[in-house]
Amino acid sequence: MTIVIAGAGPTGLTLACELARRGVPCRVVDKAPGLFPGSRGKGLSPRTQEVFDDLGVINSMLADGAPFPKFRMYAGHEIVSDRDISEILGTEPARRTREVPYPGIWLIPQWRTDQLLYERFLDLGGTVDFGVEVTGFDQDGDQVTVHTSAGPIEAGYLVGCDGGRSTVRKSMGVGFAGETFEAERTLIGDVRADGLSGTRCHVFTRDGDITGRFSLWNLPGGDYCQFVATVQAEEVPELTLAAVRGLLRERSGRDDIHLHDLRWISLYQVNARMADRFRTGRVLLAGDAAHVHSSAGGQGLNTSVQDAYNLGWKLAAVWGGAPEEVLDSYEAERMPIAAHVLGVNSALHHLNFRTPPPGTTPAIDQLDITYRDGPLAVDDRREPGRLRAGDRAPDGLLDDGTRLFDVFRGPHFTVLAFAVPGLPDFGPGVRVRQAAKSDGYDLDDGTLVVVRPDGHVGAITHQPETARAYLDRFRPPTAT
Incomplete structure (x- = not known):
C-alpha cells in the first residue's frame, strides 16, 4: 500500500519529499512527459525559503536564484521610475534579523524549483511516473x-x-466557487531578449499608462527572460514568437528590443477560486487543485508549497497510526489561509502597480501565517505574550550558538525549555533543548514551547504534563 500524489509540480514534490524523509511509501504520477519547462511561479517568499531550508534544498535555491529585482517603468525609451517591491507596496525594506534569516522575496524560475525538489525526492529514494494520468478514483473506508x-x-x-x-x-465532486476575470487573459512565456540594460523587471509602456504594459523579467541562471502581458479576451494574439514581438512593439513604441528563442508560452484566464472542502475521506487536495489565485503578489506557488508542508507531517503521523483527527486539522488550518491569500492577491491585482493607501498594505512575506484559532493550538498561560501557539516559530540562537532552525530541521517535534530545571523526557521523535529568552520568544522562565515538524508552535505551557499530552496526540494509541 502506498500514498498516491497526483502532480509533480512544487506542491506534489514538496509533499513527496516530506513523506519520503519520514519513510512513508508514496508514488508520484504526472500526465506530463517530464518536469514543467517554464519559469511561471518565480518568487519564493521568506516563509517558503524557510520550508526549503528544512527540506535541505535552500542552499541550491539560493545559489541558483537572485534577489528580487527592481521594477523599471518605461514610457517609450524614457525611464519613468526604478522601484523595488517595498517602494511599490509602501513598506519598509526587508532586512535580515536573527529571527528572520530569509527576509526578502527570492527570484528563481519555477522550472529550477521543480528540478531541485525532484532531485531531492530522488535522493530520498523516490521516483516519479511521468506520462501517467489520473482519470478518477473509488474509495471505501480502507x-x-x-x-x-x-x-x-x-x-x-x-x-x-x-x-x-x-x-x-472534479472526481471528488466538490465546489470550486469564486471569481473569474472574464474580460482579460494573461500571456506568459520565456524568451531571450537583446537590447535590455540592467537586471530588472522591465515594465514597458508607450506613454506611461501601465494598463497597457509589457513586462520582461531577467531570470537568474541564464539569459532567458519571462514576459508577461495582460490582454483583453477579444484581443488574444496567436501564441507565436511573431505575435509576442508585435505586442511588445505595440505597447512600448520601441523597435530596439529583439525577442528570440521562444522556449515556452502559455495563455491563462485569471481566477480567484477555492474548493469548498480539502478532504473527502482518503482523498485530499493541495495547491492549485484546492485554490487558484491572481499572480499579483506571487502567492500561488508559495501557498501551495505550504499546503504540502502542513499536510505532509500529518499524513505521515496518521499513516503511522495516529488518530484521523490529526488529518482533519489540515483543512481546518489551511482553508482560512487560502481564503486570506485569495483576498490579498485579488486586492493586489486590482491595485495594478499602484501603491496601496496607508495602513492597507497586504503582507506577502507569509511570515505572519498563524494557526492560532486552529484545532492544534494549545496555550494555557494566563497572560499570553506576542508569541502564541499556532504562530511561526522564529529562528534564533541557543546559548551555545546553535541556530534554532538547525534544531528544528528534520521530521521531529522540538521542545524548547526556557529555564526549566531538569529537562523532561517526552519520548521518541522529540528533540528537547534548553533555550534563552530572546526578541522572538518573549516567555517567562519555566515555559515549554512545543514546535511542530512544520515549524509552527503547537503548544506553550508551564506544565510538562500538558506538553506531553499534546505530543501524544500525534502518536499511535499503543505508544501513549
Missing part, C-alpha cells in the same frame, strides 16, 4: 483505488496536486 492511464493503483490515500483543472477535485 483504501482508494486510483484509476490511471497505466492501470489502477491501490492506495491508502490520494492527494490531488494536479493544478487548477484538477481531475482529482
Whole structure:
C-alpha cells in the first residue's frame, strides 16, 4: 500500500519529499512527459525559503536564484521610475534579523524549483511516473483505488496536486466557487531578449499608462527572460514568437528590443477560486487543485508549497497510526489561509502597480501565517505574550550558538525549555533543548514551547504534563 500524489509540480514534490524523509511509501504520477519547462511561479517568499531550508534544498535555491529585482517603468525609451517591491507596496525594506534569516522575496524560475525538489525526492529514494494520468478514483473506508492511464493503483490515500483543472477535485465532486476575470487573459512565456540594460523587471509602456504594459523579467541562471502581458479576451494574439514581438512593439513604441528563442508560452484566464472542502475521506487536495489565485503578489506557488508542508507531517503521523483527527486539522488550518491569500492577491491585482493607501498594505512575506484559532493550538498561560501557539516559530540562537532552525530541521517535534530545571523526557521523535529568552520568544522562565515538524508552535505551557499530552496526540494509541 502506498500514498498516491497526483502532480509533480512544487506542491506534489514538496509533499513527496516530506513523506519520503519520514519513510512513508508514496508514488508520484504526472500526465506530463517530464518536469514543467517554464519559469511561471518565480518568487519564493521568506516563509517558503524557510520550508526549503528544512527540506535541505535552500542552499541550491539560493545559489541558483537572485534577489528580487527592481521594477523599471518605461514610457517609450524614457525611464519613468526604478522601484523595488517595498517602494511599490509602501513598506519598509526587508532586512535580515536573527529571527528572520530569509527576509526578502527570492527570484528563481519555477522550472529550477521543480528540478531541485525532484532531485531531492530522488535522493530520498523516490521516483516519479511521468506520462501517467489520473482519470478518477473509488474509495471505501480502507483504501482508494486510483484509476490511471497505466492501470489502477491501490492506495491508502490520494492527494490531488494536479493544478487548477484538477481531475482529482472534479472526481471528488466538490465546489470550486469564486471569481473569474472574464474580460482579460494573461500571456506568459520565456524568451531571450537583446537590447535590455540592467537586471530588472522591465515594465514597458508607450506613454506611461501601465494598463497597457509589457513586462520582461531577467531570470537568474541564464539569459532567458519571462514576459508577461495582460490582454483583453477579444484581443488574444496567436501564441507565436511573431505575435509576442508585435505586442511588445505595440505597447512600448520601441523597435530596439529583439525577442528570440521562444522556449515556452502559455495563455491563462485569471481566477480567484477555492474548493469548498480539502478532504473527502482518503482523498485530499493541495495547491492549485484546492485554490487558484491572481499572480499579483506571487502567492500561488508559495501557498501551495505550504499546503504540502502542513499536510505532509500529518499524513505521515496518521499513516503511522495516529488518530484521523490529526488529518482533519489540515483543512481546518489551511482553508482560512487560502481564503486570506485569495483576498490579498485579488486586492493586489486590482491595485495594478499602484501603491496601496496607508495602513492597507497586504503582507506577502507569509511570515505572519498563524494557526492560532486552529484545532492544534494549545496555550494555557494566563497572560499570553506576542508569541502564541499556532504562530511561526522564529529562528534564533541557543546559548551555545546553535541556530534554532538547525534544531528544528528534520521530521521531529522540538521542545524548547526556557529555564526549566531538569529537562523532561517526552519520548521518541522529540528533540528537547534548553533555550534563552530572546526578541522572538518573549516567555517567562519555566515555559515549554512545543514546535511542530512544520515549524509552527503547537503548544506553550508551564506544565510538562500538558506538553506531553499534546505530543501524544500525534502518536499511535499503543505508544501513549
